[in-house]
Amino acid sequence: MSDHADEITPERRARGLEIMRNVYGGDHDDEGPGDFFGMTVEHLFAEVWSREGISNRDRRLLLLGLLVGQGMDDPVEVQLDAAIRTGDLTPGELREIVVFLTHYAGWPRGSRLNTQVEELIARVMRS
Known part of the structure; x- marks a missing residue:
């Protein structure tokens, strides 16, 4: 199993932050060190909220x-x-x-x- 940090790319993080901004309608900076914020942005938003199939x-x-x-x-x-x-x-x-x-x-x-x-x-x- 790969370490989450190995999967982080600037493009994925940027995509996640953009989707997060769209979902919450505000400015969400690249805030917070640590794995939790990174997983939220790079997985939940960049991968899950960006999926096609439902709006x-x-x-x-x-x-x-x-x-x-x-x-x-x-x-x-x-x-x-x-x-x-x-x-x-x-x-x-x-x-x-x-x-x-x-x-x-x-x-x-x-x-x-x-x-x-x-x-x-x-x-x-x-x-």
Whole structure:
């Protein structure tokens, strides 16, 4: 098995950073030493998020469902914010996601998601 550092190329890192910027709608610098950030950029974004077959919007919907189902509120907020900023999802679509996921993830998680969505929409409307 090869060491992760052997697989790093400047092109792969640049591709991963560009995809990460597209997914999260912001400036993500080549930050952070260590293997975790490198694996995130060079594998998750350069290899997984760049695959053909489904859109980034579809990936975001799948990820939101998974995160809500697991009760992972902090990553949900990151994904909701990115979904609005990148234009992947509209406020109306986010509200529909709340209704849908509430029936599968449970009322308490749906209630928390609703609060997150409505707070995000209110912030966006103010800015």
